Amino acid sequence: TCIEQKFGVLRRGIEVPIVVCGGPSRESLQKIIDPPVDGYVGNVGRFMHRTKESEELDKLEEVVGEITRVLDRRREELAKDPLSISPARLMDVINEKVDAIHEVLSPTPITVQIAGLRVKLPYDQYARKLKDLAIEEDVTIGDIVDISPSRMRDYILLKVRPFSETNIMV
Known part of the structure; x- marks a missing residue:
């Protein structure tokens, strides 16, 4: 898959949480590969225009929810070992x-x-x-x-x- 082929190069040197949006559903993708990312939202095509339709808005809400979940998990990790300065x-x-x-x-x-x-x-x-x-x-x-x-x-x-x-x- 393109994730297997390209992801190593794309991720190199990046240490921040990564959320990927892709075409296949999470379940379909996990049958092939468990993507080495912090979050994944499937069934997302390209957003080539304004998102006005309710289905598109629902998909954006799903993306926002996944990003929020990943960032909350990162904040919890930081709370266990706080930074030396904010x-x-x-x-x-x-x-x-x-x-x-x-x-x-x-x-x-x-x-x-x-x-x-x-x-x-x-x-x-x-x-x-x-x-x-x-x-x-x-x-x-x-x-x-x-x-x-x-x-x-x-x-x-x-x-x-x-x-x-x-x-x-x-």
Whole structure:
């Protein structure tokens, strides 16, 4: 199937929950392969136009329900081992202490994610500055966050480590 052939390449390096919408029903697909995804919604074709019909709206509700279920499960996992800092608080620290973020023309220069942030500043120029940025007296961003280049443009990804790894709660 196309999922067997293409999925490994598509998923490479992606660590966020993945919900796939596809043609075959979940039951039909599982007879062939158990897709290595967090959620699946079957019997979904292409949405090539506005979804006005009740059947189309019902299918969109099913997609939303599956995404909600997957995200709720991820939140439960995070609650068992909380993050060292909330992504929203980390965003506030960066907004307050990094002047260059206010010069970014994107409507969202910092994007909050479940367990981190995407900062729309050039990685080579700002990764070290962010890593050394103090959150509190003896705690820097680098102490509690993994910093990596984004695969999407020249942005910076900040993944907050859980308390069990850092023994720091800010």
